[in-house]
Amino acid sequence: MNAAATLRALLAQDTCHTMPCCFDALSARLIQQEGYPLTFMSGFAASASRIGAPDLGLMSYGEVLDQARNIADAIDIPLIGDGDTGYGNAMNVRRTVAGFAKAGCASVMIEDQLAPKRCGHTPGKAVVAREEAFDRIRAAVDERARLRDQGGDILILARTDARHEHGLDEAIARAAEFARLGADILFVEAPKNVEEMTRICAELPGTKMANIVEGGETPDLTNAELHEIGYGIAAYPLSLMAAAMQAMVTSLRAMKQDQRPRQMDFVELRQRIGFDEYYKASETYASSKR
Structure with missing residues (x-):
């Protein structure tokens, strides 16, 4: 199976996959060596590692893509790449999706933040209007269809940061539309308590991803608790980088x-x-x- 098919098979399992996030080829290699079935290239950690700067939209599309390519080349497990806002309008989103697929990623994350984006657990976040957010995911799904017509494939991970500025109802509404448009994985960033996490999983279809930042806004639950709530992936974006830095x-x-x-x-x-x-x-x- 190719990377996307392998990831789909993993997501079909009745479990919550613990997903340590990598930031370079070596960290990804260690994740694979320790038996984890998938990984995610953390934009926060990759920015810190590659350019020694915070994840505030400073890395260019080309730099991010190069980092993803190096990581994908070093491992055999599926890699989810951080495509940020898609680096422009809907046509830029399509180019981003195509680029990540060509680089070897099994999935690419596209989010609804206003560019330049910010880490999901830091202040100052803002999101684009619904129409633009939906256009980004629609464009990503269209590019996935084009890739499939040519024998390729990639999964779309759709993220919304609307909880911070507009509340949970808006975030769930956006994610529901992302699913209707064809997103494969849904990511509502920074729920503040177990009740909000439970609502997200109960009201949204398909695979949901939790983002666990030590000291962040989302409760750091056990894998069993996350699975019981309804999550299929638990991402840990900073654990390895924090350990390495320490x-x-x-x-x-x-x-x-x-x-x-x-x-x-x-x-x-x-x-x-x-x-x-x-x-x-x-x-x-x-x-x-x-």
Whole structure:
């Protein structure tokens, strides 16, 4: 199966998939090595990793696409790419969807924020009018249909941030229309309590995604609790980046004191990066033995 078909099969399972989010090829590779069935390229984490800047629309379409391509090339599990607002009007959305499909993504997220977008758990968010939001998803679905006609495929993850500015009723209404237009996965960002999360899952069809940010607005429930509520995916966009940053800061501070902090040993490090695989494959070629 291709990446999109693999993701569809996963979403058909009666479970809530824990989805650690990656930010580069190495973090995605580690996610796969630890047995997770899918991952998501976090825009927040990718922006921090690639350009050392906050997720406030500073990374260009080309930079985001390049990051997604590098990640998809490094793993075999389905990757969901962060397509932000689609980088322009409806025709830009179509180009974004096509680009992410060509890069190897199983799905692409398109949202209804006003550009430049902001992290879903930070202040200052605003969304476009309903008509523009619906046009974005309609364009994404149209491009998915074109890709299928040509033998390709990609899933559309439709996100709304309307809860912050207009309340939960508006957010659910937008997501319901996204589903009617043909979105494959629905993401209502930043519900504030379990009651709101329950309403989202009860009133909307298909697969719903929860976004769990440690210290964010949405309750950090267990996977079993999220499944019982009705979620099919639980995304953790910052867990790996926060852990990596903490480890690096700890190591840097220890080195200032001429200490050597405990870390992954060199043998495991080489193995996880792929040195062993490389050497084993290279042994099949006589010229590599010279």
